[in-house]
Amino acid sequence: MTELILFNAPQSTCSQRVRFVLQAKSLAFEERKLDLFAGDQLKPDYLKINPNGVVPSLMHDGRVVIDSSVIMEYLDEVFVAPERLVPEDPVARAAMRALMRFIDEVPAAAIRVPSYNLAFLPAFQAMSEAEFLALAESKPLRKEFLLTMGRTGFPDAEMKSAMDRLARSVKRMDDAIRASGGPFMLGVRLTLADIAVMPVIVRLEDINLTTMWNDHPAVGTWLAAIQAHPAYAKTYYFGSLLTEKYPHLRQQLNAAG
Numbered sequence: 001m002t003e004l005i006l007f008n009a010p011q012s013t014c015s016q017r018v019r020f021v022l023q024a025k026s027l028a029f030e031e032r033k034l035d036l037f038a039g040d041q042l043k044p045d046y047l048k049i050n051p052n053g054v055v056p057s058l059m060h061d062g063r064v065v066i067d068s069s070v071i072m073e074y075l076d077e078v079f080v081a082p083e084r085l086v087p088e089d090p091v092a093r094a095a096m097r098a099l100m101r102f103i104d105e106v107p108a109a110a111i112r113v114p115s116y117n118l119a120f121l122p123a124f125q126a127m128s129e130a131e132f133l134a135l136a137e138s139k140p141l142r143k144e145f146l147l148t149m150g151r152t153g154f155p156d157a158e159m160k161s162a163m164d165r166l167a168r169s170v171k172r173m174d175d176a177i178r179a180s181g182g183p184f185m186l187g188v189r190l191t192l193a194d195i196a197v198m199p200v201i202v203r204l205e206d207i208n209l210t211t212m213w214n215d216h217p218a219v220g221t222w223l224a225a226i227q228a229h230p231a232y233a234k235t236y237y238f239g240s241l242l243t244e245k246y247p248h249l250r251q252q253l254n255a256a257g
Contacts, residue, residue: 004029007049008056009036010240011119013111013199014068015056020195021072023231025079037123042138052141069100072192085192096186099176099193107169107200112145113162117153118207119242119249124151166204167212173197174216182218183225190229198226206241208253 006022006029008015022029034040034055042053050057050066058065058074065074076085087093124132129151136146148158176185184194201223204212213219226232243250 003059003061005032005059006030006056007032007034007046007059009034009041010237011242011245012036012055013108013115013203014054016199016202016235016240017068017195018056018058018071018075020198020231020235021075021085021192023234024083024085024190024195024229025075026082027075027079039138053139054141069104069192069196072195076192085190085195087186087189087191092186096191096193099185100196102172103169103193103196103200106165107197110162110165110169111200111203113149113154113159114207114209115203115242116149117159118252119246121149121151121153124149127151166200166209169197169200170212170216170219173201173222174213174218177218177222183221185222190226194222194226202236203242206243207249 004022004027006015006018008018008031010033019031034046036055040046041050041055046057047053049059049064052066056066056068056071058071060074060078065071073086087096124135124146127135132146132151136143139146148154154162173185177183180187182188184190185197186193201219204210205223210220238244243253
């Protein structure tokens, strides 16, 4: 019997991508939730699985696959039923992969800036400088990111840059949806590109930034379509949103709005 084990964290946007694919494929899997603030991802046993010290990681019959985009493509290649999440046409498949590369480099990276400032900064502020530096040093893929943030939060210029990148990403999504006829970025079928960007748009909705697509209504229609997918509710179980993990954040956002 096939054994799938997913090491992930509920609020991790990269983890949410992979959970969605697993649910869309109706795959049975064991979910092992890591507490990132407790440092579970940096413990020796987990570092043997993923030396980058990040989530998610997938174990399939004892063999490990890491990196969320890689895991998504792996699952779609290995488990073709009940439907493929990549286009059959090679040119359309290449277009999907180009979108995925853009998503990984632009919005997926940019969304971390407001996320960390809003939700995670208080925990960093409670640390001593030595503790914070030790934390940054322990994260191979996030060291420079954390050092830029510091214990006082990202500077205004960094926040502006992140929001500009997110705005450009929303426009590119809108352009793709309109060009394909929608409701998804490559047309009527959901693909891995949609799943890759899904956590970014859901995070923007969660932190009251839906105004970013006021001038791009196709993105709102896209979000409703992906939230109607049967895999969505199973992916976003309670505690997956920042405002569910940090109730004070919802109050803070409502007050600001």
